[in-house]
Amino acid sequence: MIAQSFNYESPGTLKDAISLLEKYGEEAKILSGGHSLIPMMKLRFASPDVLIDINNIPGLSHIKEEGGVVKIGALTREAEIEHSDLLKKYFPIFADVTKQIADPQVRNRGTIGGNLAHGDAANDHPAVMLSLNATVIATGANGERSIPIDEFFFGFYQTALQQGEILTEIQIPIPPKGTGSSYHKQERKVGDYATAGCAVQITIDSKGVCTAAGIGLTNVNATPLRAVRSQDALLGKPITDATIADAAKFASEDCNPSTDLRGSDEYKRHLVAVLVTRMIHKAMERTK
Ligand code: FAD
Numbered sequence: 001m002i003a004q005s006f007n008y009e010s011p012g013t014l015k016d017a018i019s020l021l022e023k024y025g026e027e028a029k030i031l032s033g034g035h036s037l038i039p040m041m042k043l044r045f046a047s048p049d050v051l052i053d054i055n056n057i058p059g060l061s062h063i064k065e066e067g068g069v070v071k072i073g074a075l076t077r078e079a080e081i082e083h084s085d086l087l088k089k090y091f092p093i094f095a096d097v098t099k100q101i102a103d104p105q106v107r108n109r110g111t112i113g114g115n116l117a118h119g120d121a122a123n124d125h126p127a128v129m130l131s132l133n134a135t136v137i138a139t140g141a142n143g144e145r146s147i148p149i150d151e152f153f154f155g156f157y158q159t160a161l162q163q164g165e166i167l168t169e170i171q172i173p174i175p176p177k178g179t180g181s182s183y184h185k186q187e188r189k190v191g192d193y194a195t196a197g198c199a200v201q202i203t204i205d206s207k208g209v210c211t212a213a214g215i216g217l218t219n220v221n222a223t224p225l226r227a228v229r230s231q232d233a234l235l236g237k238p239i240t241d242a243t244i245a246d247a248a249k250f251a252s253e254d255c256n257p258s259t260d261l262r263g264s265d266e267y268k269r270h271l272v273a274v275l276v277t278r279m280i281h282k283a284m285e286r287t288k
Contacts, residue, residue, distance in 0.1 A: 010056050011054070017057060017166060060113075068173065074167045078106070091172070100197075103190075106191075119157045119223075121220075128216060129172075130149055132149075135148055136160075137167070138162070138165040138166065140166070185275075196271045197275065198272065198278075202280065209237065210235055215247070221255055227255075230248070234247055255269060
């Protein structure tokens, strides 16, 4: 199908983009990589009157270390994330996740900001950001505000971004030594969205005790899901087969998958338990 007609704006500064958002209000949509928005427009699930293309705004694409956090600009493409040495150094999970997102064509264009702002529980970065305890930076007419990732995803395709705000950066705390992270999703075929996915980041102290655990789940709930009871099952204890089994069981109980063409509720819960088990083991290997 062909999208309905729309007007196109291409501001050269963030200030101009925010002014345009204010001017057009709810009739406008930000255009980043376009790999979620344009398909939605072609299917007529979205019919914005105006697209505000932020691709020509300088300063929105970067991966840098500053003040104990890694900062990723919203316009940073998946391909840049996949090959970033800085991200590989602290967060091997990004090489895991980006390789599993669509195909190279989509990854050359799709942005991390768009992936989060879309608010789709089937996208892969939201669960990763939950596991890494990221903070989202939103910029509007009144300046910047920080949104903890746990407060970012609201409902089906809904986020905490307010009218007139642009997601400009993601900030991720650099974890201490003894930290490992991993992501995997089950997909029906290469390039498909997840049947279910699991992101894990774990920190182990010198005595082998788990001092931090982040576990995020993809596409098994209306919103990206933090597996809180699974994290608690690991925290303050040595990671053993028994604690991992508890974490897996809690995640499978606490998710809310729907039965669809990708599988039944029962199958997806089983899958979640398998993925949580495997990703904890993989993250543990990487703590070394
Ligand atoms: P856009 O499509 O430009 O925007 C998406 C939405 O976010 C729009 O509503 C837009 O207004 C809003 N938005 C974008 N940027 C901002 C911003 N900076 N501030 C505020 N609002 C903003 N994703 C996965 O995670 N896993 C997959 O397996 C996967 N498979 C795919 C397969 C195909 C064939 C395609 C076409 C896409 C797939 N995607 C997948 C989605 C892809 O990763 C998208 O690129 C991504 O979800 C959206 O990023 P974008 O930059 O393209 O955003």
